[in-house]
Amino acid sequence: MEIGDTRESIVIVGGGICGLATALALHRKGIRSVVLERSNRLPATGVAIIVHLNGWRALDQLGVASLLRQTSFPILSGQLISLGSGEIEDMDVGKEELRVLKRTDLVSVLADNLPPNTVRFGCEVHSVKLNPRTSSPVLQLQDGTILNPKVVIGCDGVNSIVSNVMGIKASNIFRICVIRGFTRYPDGHEFGSEFTLTRKDDTQVGRLPMTESLVYWFMTRKHSSQDSAASKDQKLIRELGVKSVEGFPTSIIEMFKNCELDSIHLTEYVRYHAPWDIVRKPSRAGTVSLAGDAMHTMGPFLAQGGSAALEDAVVLARCLAQKTRVDLRGRGTKLMVEEALDQYVKERKTRVLRLSLQTYLIGKMFHTSSQFVKLICIVLLAVLFSESHGHTRYDCGSL
Ligand SMILES: Cc1cc2nc3c(=O)[nH]c(=O)nc-3n(C[C@H](O)[C@H](O)[C@H](O)COP(=O)(O)OP(=O)(O)OC[C@H]3O[C@@H](n4cnc5c(N)ncnc54)[C@H](O)[C@@H]3O)c2cc1C
Structure with a gap:
């Protein structure tokens, strides 16, 4: 691992869907970053990922949607079959784009569109701290290497090391x-x-x-x-x-x-992260921030964690590019980076709070043994999320 080339730049910890998408979004805005991935090759656990319209919008912004559309055809209709009662209902799918992607296809396409050497494999981050004097990030890798990048984005998933800086944990099950x-x-x-x-x-x-x-x-x-x-x-x-x-x-x-x-x-x-923790806990400390599951792990009930990570990537790159105008080497940029990250966090918290709350209520409704809790969940879902698929129409905007 060469230290010199990460001193001035943005370091993304984790080369999963979110880390690769964030690096690609930054690259599209002309901002160089380095992705540190602990595995020795592209990770693609989890078989496949269901991608709704909101995810396709983010993939369009990243410039990889048309390639990925070639790997899977669209789902045009849906049925919900209850074997106990024999009921068959139409499901509200097919009006908007819905496809399944192999995770290997998704991460390969994201990685293939990055400049050479963006992803450094076999680089496990052991700890992230803020320098007590300058409040700049200090990264320690598993092999003892110390890095001092300008900006750190934690895309290191549910067991995020980076999120320790903010005291965030996905401790609910x-x-x-x-x-x-x-x-x-x-x-x-x-x-x-x-x-x-x-x-x-x-x-x-x-x-x-x-x-x-x-x-x-x-x-x-x-x-x-x-x-x-x-x-x-x-x-x-x-x-x-x-x-x-x-x-x-x-x-x-x-x-x-x-x-x-x-x-x-x-x-x-x-x-999962409890919805109230997502609102309550900070997602930025100095020039360190979070994206993807590191910021907002949610249950799989809406199939939205991956798409939300893609949205994060687009919004983060947009905010950084708007505020910092690419020059992360110049004077006074630390404040601008912090402002950009605050803007990103603010925009994303509103979105992921609703997603994680809806997911949480669905999860509780299915898995609680208390009829009372079930009823409360049903009422809250009906009141707060009357349009159950409304979240798929979200547009994260242009890069
Ligand atoms: C059962 C299930 C089904 C799901 N189905 C869907 C679905 O259909 N649609 C959907 O949108 N979402 C789905 N999700 C959610 C989705 O899988 C996640 O939200 C998504 O993978 C998050 O991506 P990420 O890049 O943030 O994290 P991850 O995919 O976990 O990637 C984190 C990366 O960081 C690396 N890393 C971790 N720690 C370190 C470290 N210390 N140093 C360096 N690298 C590190 C890891 O090796 C990994 O590559 C599902 C989740 C589950 C559990």
Whole structure:
């Protein structure tokens, strides 16, 4: 790791969706940054990501949407099937762009559009502190290297090291298990371009076609004691998945049995930042700020964490470019950077507060055993989020 080239610039910690998108957004505005990623290659855990209209708007601004659209067709309709009651309802999808992206495609396209050497792999950040005299950031890497960049953006996910500077922790847990994977149908599947969500008791299975022969699916249910034992073994995860969908239609059971084994992934417990912490706690300290899951991890119930991270990238780059006019080397820029970060945080907090509150209420409603709490959640959702898909129409604006 060369220290010289990070002394003057912006260091982004974490090369996941958010870190790469932030570096790309800055690059589009002519601002150089360096991404420090602890893995030795592009990380792409989590199989796939559902991207609604708001995410596509951000990808458009990043200049990569048209490339990514080629990898997956749009979902045009949706059905909610309740196996217990036999009810089938139309779901409100298809009016706006909705597609599923392979995470590998998303991170590769973001990374491929960055200038060479932007991402430094194998660079784990051990700690971030503010110099007590200058309040400038001081980064220590795992190998002992010390860096003194002008600006640090923590895109290091749910267990963020950078967020320690602000005292933020995603310490809350939804006790749910999510299993996800791809199933390939060599002769083509028969699901068209329809998203189906099938529910039975506490278990629900989502199925989203991506191409004529590839389907992304996910299953959520309450956490069970077998989940921890299975979580690292893909054969065991598949067995557990097949067991979890007993009593579901044959097409769903077959989809689980025939999944691509190396794609299958189990998330046991879902961590999140409480909505009130997102408002209450600072997301900037000096010239250190946060984006993506490091700032606002939320449950997966709205499929919005990744898209919110893409929005963060666009807004952050816009604010920094507007205020600092690129020159991070000049005199007096520290104050301007702080103002830019404050503007970014203010804009994003309003947005992510609503997303995380809606997600929190949905999560609580499904997973509480108290009928009273369930009722409160239903009432609050009806009052505060009467248009349940309104969040997908959000526009983060131009870069
Ligand atoms: C079950 C589940 C399903 C989901 N489905 C969807 C969906 O359909 N649509 C959607 O929009 N969102 C979805 N999400 C949310 C989405 O996955 C996250 O919001 C998104 O991945 C956040 O991206 P990120 O870059 O902020 O964090 P991450 O993807 O966690 O990336 C953080 C990066 O930082 C690196 N890193 C961490 N610590 C350090 C360190 N100390 N030094 C250097 N590097 C470090 C990591 O290696 C990693 O590469 C889902 C989440 C879950 C749990």
